[in-house]
Amino acid sequence: MNILVLNVGSSSVKYSVFKDEKEILEGLVDKIGEKTGEFKDHESVIEHIEKELVSKNISIDVIGHRVVHGGKEKESKVVDNEFLKEIEKYSDLAPLHNPHEINGIKISKKLGALQVAVFDTAFHSTIPSKASTYALPNSLCKKYGIKRYGFHGISHSYIASVTEGKVISCHLGSGSSVCAIINGKSVDTSMGFTPAEGLVMGTRAGSIDPGIIPFLIEKEEYSWQQIEHVLNEESGLKGLSGKNDLRELLTDDSKEGKLAVDIFVYSIVKHIGSYAAAMNGVDEIVFTAGIGENSSEIRKRVCNSLSYLGVIVDDERNTEGDMLISSDNSKVKVKVIKTNEELMIAKEVKKAVTKSHI
Numbered sequence: 324m325n326i327l328v329l330n331v332g333s334s335s336v337k338y339s340v341f342k343d344e345k346e347i348l349e350g351l352v353d354k355i356g357e358k359t360g361e362f363k364d365h366e367s368v369i370e371h372i373e374k375e376l377v378s379k380n381i382s383i384d385v386i387g388h389r390v391v392h393g394g395k396e397k398e399s400k401v402v403d404n405e406f407l408k409e410i411e412k413y414s415d416l417a418p419l420h421n422p423h424e425i426n427g428i429k430i431s432k433k434l435g436a437l438q439v440a441v442f443d444t445a446f447h448s449t450i451p452s453k454a455s456t457y458a459l460p461n462s463l464c465k466k467y468g469i470k471r472y473g474f475h476g477i478s479h480s481y482i483a484s485v486t487e488g489k490v491i492s493c494h495l496g497s498g499s500s501v502c503a504i505i506n507g508k509s510v511d512t513s514m515g516f517t518p519a520e521g522l523v524m525g526t527r528a529g530s531i532d533p534g535i536i537p538f539l540i541e542k543e544e545y546s547w548q549q550i551e552h553v554l555n556e557e558s559g560l561k562g563l564s565g566k567n568d569l570r571e572l573l574t575d576d577s578k579e580g581k582l583a584v585d586i587f588v589y590s591i592v593k594h595i596g597s598y599a600a601a602m603n604g605v606d607e608i609v610f611t612a613g614i615g616e617n618s619s620e621i622r623k624r625v626c627n628s629l630s631y632l633g634v635i636v637d638d639e640r641n642t643e644g645d646m647l648i649s650s651d652n653s654k655v656k657v658k659v660i661k662t663n664e665e666l667m668i669a670k671e672v673k674k675a676v677t678k679s680h681i
């Protein structure tokens with residue numbers, strides 16, 4: 324089975340082709356619609372991918388789309404017109420992501436292959452109610468489907484598939500989240516109703532006192548769009564220091580830069596501690612995504628605050644690019660695992676197609 328995996332963003336399309344579980348092609352188009360970009364819109368990118376496939380003599384059986392918000396969906400599903408309408412309803416819950424992904428599904432129809440939606444929220448559908456329910460009026464939560472959905476589920480599920488027991492998966496990229504996993508199932512995660520909750524991120528504040536929001540709306544006369552912009556685009560490492568790329572911050576000697584990194588590390592340490600407590604122990608801690616995979620410095624600083632859990636990191640393993648970076652006498656295994664969302668999507672597509680007997 325040849326599977327085209329599409330990750331459609333507002334100005335980029337990441338694509339790869341899997342022959343069963345082997346990646347045979349990958350590509351990335353960015354700056355879509357920008358002056359310096361090669362493509363004026365997403366339609367022309369899909370045409371470009373189609374041409375590339377034809378030129379390489381690759382036929383496609385199924386297309387797997389990453390869709391950030393799947394609402395109540397617990398698993399990946401084949402997309403027909405009716406289901407597409409259902410997914411469109413979730414755009415309210417993820418306005419920055421879902422509309423682009425839905426557009427991706429619509430314009431990919433011309434490729435003539437079966438399409439499957441793979442949701443970033445689905446992996447977290449196993450989170451128990453005590454961890455997924457916000458202590459807001461029940462009626463409001465029911466009316467609007469307000470609960471912890473969690474995100475980065477495709478990445479965390481990949482980590483769950485290659486680890487064992489009680490695992491804390493730290494997906495640290497420009498957006499970051501931590502997930503508590505028991506025997507392959509998500510039991511809690513730091514992102515919530517939206518990707519804004521939890522860790523301090525590149526441009527997102529993460530968890531803050533909810534009282535700050537009405538306070539700022541009143542004092543600054545913000546509209547809801549403005550406050551959302553401040554929380555998602557102007558906060559986090561960028562808000563603290565003016566820089567949202569950790570690579571730059573790690574070499575920044577300014578007081579603000581140093582404090583921003585301290586706050587970032589502290590927020591990871593606190594989340595790991597709370598999940599170790601929630602699971603009554605932890606067997607493995609995994610670092611993944613841009614920062615998790617590449618920054619030995621951040622891994623070291625986080626792990627140095629986890630000695631109470633019996634975490635001991637081997638400095639050589641940590642800096643030499645080993646997968647296992649804890650020492651042999653560490654009570655908890657600490658690993659660096661390159662996430663593979665594309666492979667996970669391809670696997671999910673196969674499962675969904677088999678299940679629908681197509």
Ligand code: ADP
Pocket residue numbers: 495496497498525567568569570612613614617618
């Ligand atoms: P996205 O969430 O956009 O997929 P990535 O997982 O690719 O992001 O992570 C991107 C982030 O990873 C960048 O913003 C950068 O701060 C960070 N990063 C990448 N390499 C390093 C490194 N060697 N040291 C520290 N941070 C890094």
